[in-house]
Amino acid sequence: MTDRVSVSLDVNGVRYEAAIPPWRTLLEALRETLALTGTKRSCGEGQCGACTVLIDGKAVNSCLYLAVEAQGRKIQTIEGPAEGDAVLEQLRRSFADKGAIQCGFCTPGMVVQARSLLAERPQPSENEIREALVGHLCRCTGYVQIIEAIQDAAARISPPWR
Numbered sequence: 001m002t003d004r005v006s007v008s009l010d011v012n013g014v015r016y017e018a019a020i021p022p023w024r025t026l027l028e029a030l031r032e033t034l035a036l037t038g039t040k041r042s043c044g045e046g047q048c049g050a051c052t053v054l055i056d057g058k059a060v061n062s063c064l065y066l067a068v069e070a071q072g073r074k075i076q077t078i079e080g081p082a083e084g085d086a087v088l089e090q091l092r093r094s095f096a097d098k099g100a101i102q103c104g105f106c107t108p109g110m111v112v113q114a115r116s117l118l119a120e121r122p123q124p125s126e127n128e129i130r131e132a133l134v135g136h137l138c139r140c141t142g143y144v145q146i147i148e149a150i151q152d153a154a155a156r157i158s159p160p161w162r
C-alpha cells in the first residue's frame with residue numbers, strides 16, 4: 001500500500017501533477033509541493049483567513065480543504081492567473097497605496113477574498129466589505145485601510161469583469 005496518491009491540480013490556469021499523501025491539505029500542497037508560497041499559513045484551523053484561495057470562484061480556507069478534493073476545480077491564488085487579472089492587479093496596488101499592508105501576513109487572504117467580493121458585488125458598500133472580511137484577522141492595520149483599499153480598487157476598475 002502506498003501513502004501517496006496522484007493528483008492533478010489546476011492552479012491559476014496551470015496544470016500541476018503531483019504525488020502527495022491523501023491527507024495533505026490544499027494549503028500544504030500549494031506551499032510545499034507546488035512552491036506557491038503566496039498563500040499564507042497562520043492558524044492552520046480555519047480561524048484567520050490567511051490561507052484563503054478561490055475554488056471555482058468561491059473563497060475557501062485552504063488549510064481546511066484537502067488537495068485531493070480540489071481536483072477538477074479551478075484554484076486561484078494570490079499569484080493570480082498566468083494571463084493576468086486586472087482586478088487582482090488593482091487590488092494589489094490599492095492595498096499598497098492605502099497603507100493596507102503592514103507585516104503583510106494577512107494580505108494575500110484579504111486580497112483574494114476581496115477579488116471574490118468584487119466579482120459578485122462590483123461596487124460593494126462598506127457593510128458588504130466588512131461582512132466579506134469576517135473570518136479574516138489582521139493584527140496590524142485596524143482594518144480601516146483594508147476597507148479603504150477595497151473601496152479604492154472598486155472605484156478604479158470598470159465593470160463588466162469576470
Ligand code: FES
Nearest residue numbers: 042044046049063
Ligand atoms: S491558516 Fe487557514 S484559516 Fe488560518
Ligand code: FES
Nearest residue numbers: 102103138139140
Ligand atoms: S498587515 Fe499584519 S496581519 Fe494584517
